[in-house]
Amino acid sequence: MGAEKIIVVGGGPAGMMAAIRAASLGQDVTLIEKNHFLGKKLLLSGKGRCNLTNLSDPESFLKRFSKSGQFLRDAFKKFFNQDLINFFKNRGLELKVERQLRVFPATARANSVLEVLKKELFKNKVKIIYKTQLRDIFIQDNKVKKLLLSDGLILATNKIILATGGISFGFTGSTGEGLAIAKRLGHTITTLRPGLVxxxxxxxxxxxxxxxxxxxxxxxxxxxxxxxxxxxxxxxxxxxxxxxxxxxxxxxxxxxxxxxxxxxxxxxxxxxxxxxxxxxxxxxxxxxxxxxxxxxxxxxxxxxxxxxxxxxxxxxxxxxxxxxxxxxxxxxxxxxxxxxxxxxxxxxRPIKEAMITRGGVSLKNINPRTMESRIIKGLYFAGEMIDVDADTGGFNFQAAFSTGYLAGESAALSSYQLKAEG
Ligand SMILES: Cc1cc2nc3c(=O)[nH]c(=O)nc-3n(C[C@H](O)[C@H](O)[C@H](O)COP(=O)(O)OP(=O)(O)OC[C@H]3O[C@@H](n4cnc5c(N)ncnc54)[C@H](O)[C@@H]3O)c2cc1C
The missing domain is CATH 1.10.8.50 (Helicase, Ruva Protein; domain 3)
Known part of the structure; x- marks a missing residue:
């Protein structure tokens, strides 16, 4: 079938889910992560237990986001808390609901969540390049053309999903290079400030x-x-x-x-x-x-x-x-x-000690129905690098998984559309 290559940058929950979804739709997907393993922040989450979502109903759920919550309506329509729960349950991970409807793996170990995601990446034949950073993205006629990696490798592609996270807990890998690249490509980055701090x-x-x-x-x-x-x-x-x-x-x-x-x-x-x-x-x-x-x-x-x-x-x-x-x-x-x-x-306390980064790629620059940039065709955003943030309780992970899922699906479906048109 000669599928288009989709490159996902960032191996956190958003990037992993984007890669899984795009690959499950038959796309050739490569995931680039600068650490030597995936999900470093996820492993720290919920005091090592990973509060992966929350069972609140959609309206109460959206209220837990700062002003930006409405932006997530389409992503949540596509893939919400029950879908995420089923995703893990269908792959053998038992979950439990704790006070305030917080959902955790029954093992009480974040690693169990990561293991499911890793298995699914493997099953869907996602190629993973570790210890490599995205350095730049090259554009032609406002469309993604290729990208440059820290080892000097240049990859040709017309679909990139950026999921490089915010700038808090930087030692986990989220240090803001993805945001700097998005800015250079013409996107507005709203002021980055500490959240849950x-x-x-x-x-x-x-x-x-x-x-x-x-x-x-x-x-x-x-x-x-x-x-x-x-x-x-x-x-x-x-x-x-x-x-x-x-x-x-x-x-x-x-x-x-x-x-x-x-x-x-x-x-x-x-x-x-x-x-x-x-x-x-x-x-x-x-x-x-x-x-x-x-x-x-x-x-x-x-x-x-x-x-x-x-x-x-x-x-x-x-x-x-x-x-x-x-x-x-x-x-x-x-x-x-x-x-x-x-x-x-x-x-x-300083932003590096904040659990999340508030601010990020401006919502005005992203189509909420696809997560595609309104400025550069073929560039998608997912996860914490987008200007959305929420309270504690599993809401931030759900946003990362939902936007990742939607970005992966949109990139994959648009590849098929392009081929049909071509
Ligand atoms: C201590 C702590 C506990 C938390 N607990 C919870 C919780 O229980 N529930 C909850 O909902 N939320 C929790 N959060 C928030 C949650 O972890 C984040 O919202 C979530 O990880 C964001 O996912 P992401 O995929 O967008 O980004 P990240 O998880 O930050 O992943 C981004 C990835 O991109 C990689 N990367 C960055 N730049 C590059 C580059 N240039 N090239 C290649 N790779 C790159 C990074 O190495 C990283 O692996 C917690 C946060 C912290 C700090």
């Missing part, structure tokens, strides 16, 4: 509390005018500030506020289930029951032990004071701190 605080007490996780708390971030309220969940203190699921989820918005030059602070509601009045009643009761005990000891009934010392210091009350000596004003202060422990946000 820990935050640094002005106050130093998080360092003293490093490693402590506060459960069932709620965060309120402020920028002077606007505020965002988190769900109820966990906060982790780190050596430089705060992290944990609630912080990571809201960090994209906070980074945008900081980039606007806003003064941003957060208030930690340590007792979100209780109103101020209920908390007042609770404290009054505790103080009555334990009237001869010290404040420090009584607060241990309300707060994690490690937090108590710092909390009392911030309240500026002597920890050894007996609770029957705490006056009304001091009790009010304690309540206000329990409902809003304050931290000033200085900045986000």
């Amino acid at each position: 820990p935050l640094e605080t002005k106050q130093k007490y998080p360092k003293i509390l490093e490693g402590l996780t506060l459960k069932n708390i709620c965060l309120k971030f402020f920028d002077g005018q606007r505020q965002i309220l988190s769900d109820i969940g966990e906060l982790l203190f780190t050596s430089f500030g705060i992290s944990g699921p609630l912080v990571l989820s809201l960090s994209g918005q906070i980074v945008d506020w900081l980039n606007e030059g806003k003064y941003v602070y957060v208030e930690i509601d340590l007792k979100p289930a209780l109103s101020v009045e209920q908390l007042n009643a609770r404290l009054t009761r505790e103080f009555k029951l334990n009237s001869k005990k010290t404040l420090k000891n009584v607060l241990k009934n309300l707060l994690p032990k490690r937090l108590v010392g710092i909390f009392v210091e911030i309240a500026d009350i002597k920890p050894t004071r007996k609770v029957n000596q705490i006056n009304r004003e001091e009790r009010k202060k304690l309540i206000s701190l329990l409902k809003g422990l304050h931290l000033d946000i200085l900045q986000a």
